[in-house]
Amino acid sequence: MATVRKALPEDFNKTYPLLETLNNVSLKKEDWEQLFVNPWNNLEDYCGYILTDADEVVGYLGMLFNTRIIHGQEYKFCNITSWFVERKYRNQSFLLLLPLLALREYTITIFSANEATYIASKKLGFEDFETHIRLISPFVGVRGFLGNCSIVEDDRVISQSLDEECLKIYRDHLCFRCIHLLIKTKYGTFYLITTRVTRKSIPAAQIHYISDLDVFLESIEIIKLKICLKLKVFMLLIDERFIQGNKISFSLRIKLPQPRVFKSDLLKEDAIDSLYSELIILNL
Numbered sequence: 001m002a003t004v005r006k007a008l009p010e011d012f013n014k015t016y017p018l019l020e021t022l023n024n025v026s027l028k029k030e031d032w033e034q035l036f037v038n039p040w041n042n043l044e045d046y047c048g049y050i051l052t053d054a055d056e057v058v059g060y061l062g063m064l065f066n067t068r069i070i071h072g073q074e075y076k077f078c079n080i081t082s083w084f085v086e087r088k089y090r091n092q093s094f095l096l097l098l099p100l101l102a103l104r105e106y107t108i109t110i111f112s113a114n115e116a117t118y119i120a121s122k123k124l125g126f127e128d129f130e131t132h133i134r135l136i137s138p139f140v141g142v143r144g145f146l147g148n149c150s151i152v153e154d155d156r157v158i159s160q161s162l163d164e165e166c167l168k169i170y171r172d173h174l175c176f177r178c179i180h181l182l183i184k185t186k187y188g189t190f191y192l193i194t195t196r197v198t199r200k201s202i203p204a205a206q207i208h209y210i211s212d213l214d215v216f217l218e219s220i221e222i223i224k225l226k227i228c229l230k231l232k233v234f235m236l237l238i239d240e241r242f243i244q245g246n247k248i249s250f251s252l253r254i255k256l257p258q259p260r261v262f263k264s265d266l267l268k269e270d271a272i273d274s275l276y277s278e279l280i281i282l283n284l
Contacts, residue, residue, distance in 0.1 A: 002053040004095045006046035007060065012036040015050060015057045022084060027282060034281045035081060040066035040172055043076060049096050051085060059085035061096040065106075066172075066276040069165045075266060078106045081278035083117050100124060100263075107264035109272060111279050118258040126261040129269035132240035132253050135199075138228035139250040140221060147222035151230050152182040158191070166191050166211050169275060177283050179205070179231060183223055188215035193275065195283055196233060205231050207238040208274045217246050224248075241269065 007015065012033050019032045036047050043065045051059030062081035067074055080100070085093035097120055100108060110121055152158060158180055162170055170180060173193060181192045190212035194205045205227065210216045224236060239260070240253060262272055278284060 002051045002058055002089050002092050002095075004049055004051055004059075004099075007036070007048040007050045007062075008046055009036045011050060011057070014055075015060050018057055018060055018084060018086070019082065022082065031282055035062045035064070035278070038064050038066075038281075039175060040064065040276050043067065048081075049099055051089060051092065051096055053089070058089045059093060059096055062278070064277060064281065068276065069168060070267070070271055072165075076106045077276060078103055078108045079277040080108060080110045081112070081282075094120065097124060104265065107262060107267050107272070109260070109262045109277065111260050111274055111277055112284055113258045113261065115258060118261065121261050121263075124263070126263045127269075128259040129262050129272055130239045130241055130256065130260040132255050134238050134240050134243050134248070135204075135252045135254055136220070136224055136236040136238065136248055137250040137252075138225040138234065138236075140225050147186055147219070149183060149185040149219065149223050149226060151223075151226060152184070153180070153230075155180070158182045161189070162191060162211075169193070169209065173275065173280065176280050178208070178280065181227070181230075183219070183227075185215070185219040185222060187218040188212060190215045190219075192216070192227075194227075194231070194236075195280065196231065197237070197283065199235070199237065202235065203233040204235045204237050205233045206274075206279070207236060207242075208280065210242065213242060213244075217244065220246075220248055239274075 016029060016032060038047055048063040049061045050057050061083045064079040066077050068077055113121060159170060161182055177195055179194050183190055183192055190210060193209040194207050197204050197206045
């Protein structure tokens, strides 16, 4: 019978052959390794759990630990990623999930669940926090021609303009493929973090963080074309809950393959974004 133990950074080389079978051709070995050297983790001495049989890794569950400052208070987060078990051992795969029940002080998130992961998470008490994304095209309506904005990419200017909470986020994400923008409009200024991704072979910008959602929503019609031109993408992607029922011209609401889920005794769904997650580390 296979046994479960904590995954440590030195377990990566033994685990990598298993991760390769996930067949994500866009990910290289060094990308997967980031799950084991998580630079945000100053909380735990491990990076997930592995299922082993005679010292062979036959199952893996990745865990990305981090701390966040939200409204001046520190919270602990754990993002779950890449739950996979070899077919022969699938009847024991639930053993990798059981340690999650002990993480009572953490807000636990799953952003890219497959059907099996989603079903298992619901049995463990996880709740849906997102079911759709919004695809925003760069085409503009009348409002898009009635305002102006400036988009700052200079790291020095951005870092000097951020408050303590945003500055921590900025520094924590500098070593990844994030694009940091400071956007100024007549409605106000906000800090945006995005990554370049592809959707059906079309370049897009996935929005992960917005420092002032109200200003973003007021400004979206006058900034969406300029952001797309600046980043050389054909659309913006953002989780639907951030739209808050607002109308955005030339946009489309798309259902996710599986809902994003979370489990927390401390935070509500509106406090959750995709920073410090596999979406950043693996650029999904």
